[in-house]
Amino acid sequence: MELYRIIIVLIFSIIFFILSCSAAVDRVYINQPIKDGNTIVSDGEMYELGFFSPGKSKNRYLGIWYRNISPCTVVWVANRQTPIKDASGVFQVTTEGVLLSHSGGNSNTIIWSSNFTVSSRHVNPVAKLLDSGNLVVWDEYYRNKEELIWQSFDYPGDTILPGMKFGKDLITGRERYFTSWKSPDDPSIGLYKFWVDTNGYPQVFLGEGEHETLRIGRWNGVGFQGVSVENMNPIFSTEFVVNEKEIYYRYKLKSTTVQRVILMWDGMVRRLQLNKRTQEWVEYANVVVDACSRYGPCGPFGSCSIKSSVPCSCLEGFEPKVPEEWKAGDWSSGCQPKKPLDCRTPADFFYKISGVVFPDTRRSSYNESMSLGECEMACRRDCSCTAYANLNIRNGGSGCLLWFDDLLDVRESDDHQELYIRMAISELAAKGQFSFNKKKGVLTVVLSVSIAALLLFAVAYVCRKKMKRLHKKGRGSRAHTLDKDHMTVQMENLDELPFFSLHKIREATDNFNINNKIGEGGFGPVYKGVLENGRVIAVKRLSETSQQGLDEFQNEVICIAKLQHRNLVKLLGYCIHENERILIYEYMDNKSLDSLLFDETKGSLLVWPQRFHIIHGIARGVLYLHQDSLLQIIHRDLKAGNILLDSEMNPKISDFGLARKFVGQDAMAKTKKVVGTHGYISPEYAVHGRFSIKSDVFSFGVVVLEIVSGKKNRGFSHEAHSDNLLGHAWRLHKEDKSIELMSASLRNSCVVSEVLRSIHVGLLCVQHHAEDRPTMLSVVLMLISEGALPPPKQPAFFTEESHREVDIVSSLEKYTITLLHAR
Structure with a gap:
């Protein structure tokens, strides 16, 4: 009988052990510490807590990550400042409800604690991982789980859940x-x-x-x-x-x-x-x-606009405090009132403006119940009050927000809420805006000043218009037609760029001397030039025979003038004179990527660290175009010839003549006129005319594989098969021989893991179906991380035959694809 009891107990113990091992545990009790290698999982299996090593590091940290997402995505870390050097970490709950992590099997070596101030001993404290990602400690003896002893949400790291x-x-x-x-x-x-x-x-x-x-x-x-x-x-x-x-x-x-x-x-x-x-x-x-998101770039009473080539200007009624600094491009000193305010004068005005992000509110006060009229009176009574506005825009506006002292960090936006700025009456007489109680004497003064100011304004306006017409007639350069069909470039687009006279450009290029010619593309020839101040420039001149270049010219003005990123080439200005249409860029000392990459001698000097740096830079530039820029751009002609290299081998994306604006992550458009370069165009674009951000991703993938191999995709040949570069890379990947794609010149400088990761990312980018390709954000993250990558699927256009088939389809459907040539 005793033996029978022992067997029954043993069986139940085994069953209990199996069940306890198979069920996910979501909490830690005071007598059940968690060791490195073990984890707890939230009830809905959304999050997991345990010890991990981030990226390339071998250090161990206690943290929380998503349970079923690969690669591991960490959302909270306990011992951020004190890593554990080995796998000896232990996590536990004390009888006081304090969380502890210690190492080396020694509970006295505390690595991290929840830092809870103990007020009393708890009956049964428990740490539980919730499906919100919050690690909480409560006393299970009490029913009210809202009375937490501690929670990780009170001590966030880098992630807001x-x-x-x-x-x-x-x-x-x-x-x-x-x-x-x-x-x-x-x-x-x-x-x-x-x-x-x-x-x-x-x-x-x-x-x-x-x-x-x-x-x-x-x-x-x-x-x-x-x-x-x-x-x-x-x-x-x-x-x-x-x-x-x-x-x-x-x-x-x-x-x-x-x-x-x-x-x-x-x-x-x-x-x-x-x-x-x-x-x-x-x-x-x-x-x-962008240029205006940096805090307070224009100083006190200055306003910033990314739509202008000179981002800073003074608010109405204000002028630069140090004019010499403003002329030199240093706006930090800000602006000051043109006329000093005198709080004792009953005729002080509040000038109404909108279309701006309101100033820094750290020197402000607010009241949720005041009306706008009451808000004005409160500001008027305090001489240090410089502006006021409604606190809340709901239901037509409510509440009061008052600013004191300087107005800092004003920037242009599409917001239409109104801000009222205190000014002297002499600055506002011509504005016709009065936001104070008009007593008879004051009204007489105001009307007199206003009428006189309006008359002066009208005379000045007529004179100014006349002078502008004479000026335009004399220069004859800003209203010329852009093509034989009289397509005119909109002045508002050109006014954002500096204008260069044709005379200055001729001087800079020695009258477009053939010896200064550095390239030519669909737009026309490109010349090297030197301005009077010694600055070296690249001058892109529209060819008279170019038809595509007419559209490119306007597209470049509209698009690239508003883009600012270290991996995009900078447009410095333009010139229109009779039939001449010219764009002026910063000069790139090392010319285009293809001029180095596909030259056997120069390519051997392009070592792996430089190539990997170029891949990263191009990826960041395209990511900016797709997601971070104000306009959101699909480039549509990304290729090695349109990647320029500066003196430090930093890549800069150029040639936005074919670019298109889009809105939203999944934006897609269709066209009957497919433009671009064979070897870089995605299949959905080449065959069906559909383009999206994934079209650029495809082109980027081709460029990556060309950078690694030093070979062009279009025209690639191999003695063993007829595949192009994409097909060759795919064949080597399936045979686990991807490293053989690498250029032989990189053997002494390469980092094998970086080369293999670049090839893998390139193959992910050139997958046949657009939905399978990663976004550029994912590409950037994959390039800088060490996590596992998803397996790529078969690429598009992996044989020369597939290219020839597309050529036939393109011809039948009257699509236009440009040949490969330098730009």
Whole structure:
């Protein structure tokens, strides 16, 4: 009988052990520590907690990551500053409800603790990983799980998850802010911080440490000013709460979508969404960085506009404080009132403006119940009040926001909320805007001044128009037709660029001397030139026989003039004179990538670190075009010949003549006129005329494989088969011989892992179906990470036969594809 009992107990023990091992555990008890190698999983299996090593690092960290997403995507790290050097880490809960992580099997060597101030001993404290990604500690003895002992959401890292509060608890003083990792391999606190500043009316800042570099426009009751209204989208909703207890921002998902907001190690703030089919993180939105997003570039009372070649200007009624600095392009000193304010004068005005992101609100006060009229009176009574506006735009506007001292960080936007700025009456008499109680004596003065000012304005306006007509007639250069059908370039596009006279360009190029010619493309010849100040330029001259170049000229003016990125060539100016149409660019010392890459002698000098640097730069440039630029651009002619190299071998994408603007991540268009270069065009574009951002991804993949191999895709030949470069790379990949694609000249300089990763990424980019290709954001992340890559599918156009078939189809459907030539 005793033996029977022992057997029964043993059987039940085995069954219990099997069941306990097969079921996912979502909590940690005081007597059940978690060792390195073991994990706990949230109830819905969304998140997992345990020890991990980031990127290339061998250090071990306690963290939380997505359970079923590959590669591992970490959302929270406990011991960011104190890594464990081996796999001896242990995680446990103490009887006081404190979380501890220690190493080396020695509980006295504490690596990290939850830092909870113990007030009493708890009956049964438990750590539980919730399906929100929040690690919480509560006492299971009590039913009310809202009374938390501790939660990880109060101590965020670099990731904002849905439901997480981002701001300040005014009762406890606890601040919830985000800090970047140092690098993809090091989760310790990096350079950048993303926080809610609660001084004045709360607002969101991004900065390096405590030094602000970018400010998000203040919350207007619906969304952040200057940012598209987030609550109108079907994916998530946002809220910004300001009350006597707490101030915080939070977003919640409306669907089963998986999203996160991350402060990248390079300072970019991105909202990423999981593509569940491909398991890729796709950029849903990001904080756009441009010339005006930097904090306060135009100084006090200055306004910034990215639509102008000179971004800074003074607000109405203000003038540069130090004119010499402004002329030299240094706007940091800002502006000052043209006429000094005198608070005692009852005729001080408030001038109304709109179309701007409101100034920094750290020197402000607010009242939620005041009307706009009451707000004006409050500002008028305080001599230090410089502006006022409604706090909230809902229901026609409500509440009062008052600014004191200088107005900083004003920038142009599409926002139409009105801001009222205090000015002297003499500056506003001609504006016809009066926002004060008009007493009889004051009204008489105002009307007199206004009538006189209007008369002067009318006379000045007529004179100015007459002078402009005479000026245009004399120069005869800004209203010329662009082609034989009298297509005219819109003046508003050209005015954003400096104008160069034909005389200056002739001097710079020695009258377009053939010896200064450095290239030629569909647009026309390109010349090297030197300006009077010694600056070297590249001069692109439209050929009289070019038909495609007419459209290219206008496209370049419209597109590239508004784009600013280190990996895009910079357009310096233009010239139109009679039949001449000329574009002026910065000069690239090392010319185009194809001039080096496909030259046997020069190509041997292009070592692997330089090639890998070029691949990275091109990827970042295309990513900017697709997602980070104001316009959002599909290039449509990405190729080695359109990649220029500066003196330090930094790549710069050029030739935007065929580029097209688009809106939205999945934008696609169709055309009957397919333009581009054989060997780089995607199949859906070449055969059906459909182009999208994935068309550029295909072209980028071709360029990557050409950079690695040193061979052109178009015209590639091999003694063993008739495949082109794409087919050859695919054949080697299937045979696990991808390294053989590498140019022989790279043997002494290559990093094999980088070469193989580049080839793999290139093959992912040239997959036949557009939906299989990664986005450029994924490409950039894949190039800089060490995680596993998805297997590529068969590429398009992997044989020369397939190209010939497309040639026939193109001819039948009257599509136009340009031949391969330098530009």
